[in-house]
Every structure is written in structure tokens, then in C-alpha cells.
Amino acid sequence: MSQIKHHITDPMLVAYAAGSLEHPFALVVAAHVSLCEECRVQLGAHEAVGGALLDGQAVHAVSVSMKDALLAQLDVVPAAEPDQTCERSGAYPGPVMKALKGKPPRWKSVGGGVRQTLLHVDDDGSVRLLYIPAGKAVPDHGHNGIELTLVLQGAFSDEAGRYGVGDLEVADDTLEHTPIAEQGAPCICLAATDAPLRFNRLIPRLLQPLLRI
Ligand SMILES: [Zn+2]
Structure with a gap:
């Protein structure tokens, strides 16, 4: 069972899921999430909701022809580089090891x-x-x-x-x-x-x- 008693606040987790948290705070959130299953589950839920909202916006805001053009473009865009995650080392979780190069x-x-x-x-x-x-x-x-x-x-x-x-x-x-x-x-x-x-x-x-x- 997890010994963690002090977690990330919900607004901060939402901001992190939306990618709007400043880099210094985002690194701390990433490191906590890598150690804390409870916050990992919460973050997954926020990301799912964020994704669903984006899908909804796309349907309403983008005309069909524009959407086709966008989708055609997406076909030729090379796949994003995989995130170069680092392994945990000693006391340092993956996100911290990444920051330490x-x-x-x-x-x-x-x-x-x-x-x-x-x-x-x-x-x-x-x-x-x-x-x-x-x-x-x-x-x-x-x-x-x-x-x-x-x-x-x-x-x-x-x-x-x-x-x-x-x-x-x-x-x-x-x-x-x-x-x-x-x-x-x-x-x-x-x-x-x-x-x-x-x-x-x-x-x-x-x-x-x-x-x-
Ligand atoms: Zn937590």
C-alpha cells in the first residue's frame, strides 16, 4: 500500500493534463505521478476528459472540407518522436533522470x-x-x-x-x-x-x- 499522504491538488493535475503548467512545476508533477498510483489514475481520467472535449470541439468548429484537408495533412506528418523517457535511478524517478540528462x-x-x-x-x-x-x-x-x-x-x-x-x-x-x-x-x-x-x-x-x- 502506498505511504504517500500528500498529493497533487486537482487544479494542478488538470493544468498538467492540459499542458498549461509552467515547466518547473510540470517536472515536479511528472515526478510525483511517476511515484503515485493514485495521482496516475486521476491524471488518466483528466486526460481522457480533455481528449473528449477536444474531439467535441473539432466536430463543431471545423467544417467538413477543412477537416478532410486537416486529416489529409495528418497522413503526411511524420509520427512524433517517442518521448525519451529515462529509467529511474536510485532515489531519482525517470522525469528527474531526464532533467539530469x-x-x-x-x-x-x-x-x-x-x-x-x-x-x-x-x-x-x-x-x-x-x-x-x-x-x-x-x-x-x-x-x-x-x-x-x-x-x-x-x-x-x-x-x-x-x-x-x-x-x-x-x-x-x-x-x-x-x-x-x-x-x-x-x-x-x-x-x-x-x-x-x-x-x-x-x-x-x-x-x-x-x-x-
Ligand atoms: Zn499522488
């Missing part, structure tokens, strides 16, 4: 024993792997937007609860938190944000531009 993470220290590997940054936000040694904390911070954190190894606890492997925390601008890794294995997380974090202490704030958090 199949290589091990290249960790950089962010202080206090915490390390990160930046996977992607663009105008929509950023997504990174975080490595938090057992018993250590990520500096306390708030959020200007949304932060999604998916646990890949170990577990952490903060003001909102306890998160183990596969659990997803959705933090918004109302949550100020200090995630602390549990004793045992180091905690490895996949974390995505759509806006810079707000650190409450000076040193992390000064380092922020360097770390691109």
Missing part, C-alpha cells in the same frame, strides 16, 4: 550542509534538487509565489506537517516554514518555485542572488 546530480553547497543541483531556470521559475543532511534545516523562509517540494529520499517536517518519500508539499505566500530533515538517510527533495523565496535571516538573503533560489 541521465547523469548523477552535481551538488553545490548552499551553506549549513545543505546542497543543491539546479535543474532548470527560466522566467516562469526554477526547479532544483535539494540535499538536506539528517537533522539539518533549510533556512526559514516565506514565499512570494508557490513552492512545490517533492520528497525523493528520507523525510522532512515543518510547520505544516511531515513529508516522506513521494509526498508533495504545496507552500504559498501564507506559509513561513523551516523544513528540517529527519534522522536517518539524508533528505533529497525536488523543489520548484515560480518566484524568489523570502528568507528571514540576512545571510541566506545575501546569498540568494548567487544561489538563484
Whole structure:
């Protein structure tokens, strides 16, 4: 039985199914879905509904002749490249391995024993792997937007609860938190944000531009 207690919110799953989620969040959703059968089933349902809606729109919006022309074009369009999915490796699910281009993470220290590997940054936000040694904390911070954190190894606890492997925390601008890794294995997380974090202490704030958090 699945140990996952914290799942993707339904609106986020719908946005992911529609392909309208920003890349940093989409990677976290893909990674959670690869670990969570419950969300996989939900996603399948959303995709089926989305497909049915598209079919309905096509019938109404496209005239018969135009539809024939479109279908004729489809015949000559080469088949889409198969999605190059990567195999899971250690704590890293397939979508994360794909983002790592199949290589091990290249960790950089962010202080206090915490390390990160930046996977992607663009105008929509950023997504990174975080490595938090057992018993250590990520500096306390708030959020200007949304932060999604998916646990890949170990577990952490903060003001909102306890998160183990596969659990997803959705933090918004109302949550100020200090995630602390549990004793045992180091905690490895996949974390995505759509806006810079707000650190409450000076040193992390000064380092922020360097770390691109
Ligand atoms: Zn789930």
C-alpha cells in the first residue's frame, strides 16, 4: 500500500493534463505521478476528459472540407518522436533522470550542509534538487509565489506537517516554514518555485542572488 499522504491538488493535475503548467512545476508533477498510483489514475481520467472535449470541439468548429484537408495533412506528418523517457535511478524517478540528462546530480553547497543541483531556470521559475543532511534545516523562509517540494529520499517536517518519500508539499505566500530533515538517510527533495523565496535571516538573503533560489 502506498505511504504517500500528500498529493497533487486537482487544479494542478488538470493544468498538467492540459499542458498549461509552467515547466518547473510540470517536472515536479511528472515526478510525483511517476511515484503515485493514485495521482496516475486521476491524471488518466483528466486526460481522457480533455481528449473528449477536444474531439467535441473539432466536430463543431471545423467544417467538413477543412477537416478532410486537416486529416489529409495528418497522413503526411511524420509520427512524433517517442518521448525519451529515462529509467529511474536510485532515489531519482525517470522525469528527474531526464532533467539530469541521465547523469548523477552535481551538488553545490548552499551553506549549513545543505546542497543543491539546479535543474532548470527560466522566467516562469526554477526547479532544483535539494540535499538536506539528517537533522539539518533549510533556512526559514516565506514565499512570494508557490513552492512545490517533492520528497525523493528520507523525510522532512515543518510547520505544516511531515513529508516522506513521494509526498508533495504545496507552500504559498501564507506559509513561513523551516523544513528540517529527519534522522536517518539524508533528505533529497525536488523543489520548484515560480518566484524568489523570502528568507528571514540576512545571510541566506545575501546569498540568494548567487544561489538563484
Ligand atoms: Zn499522488
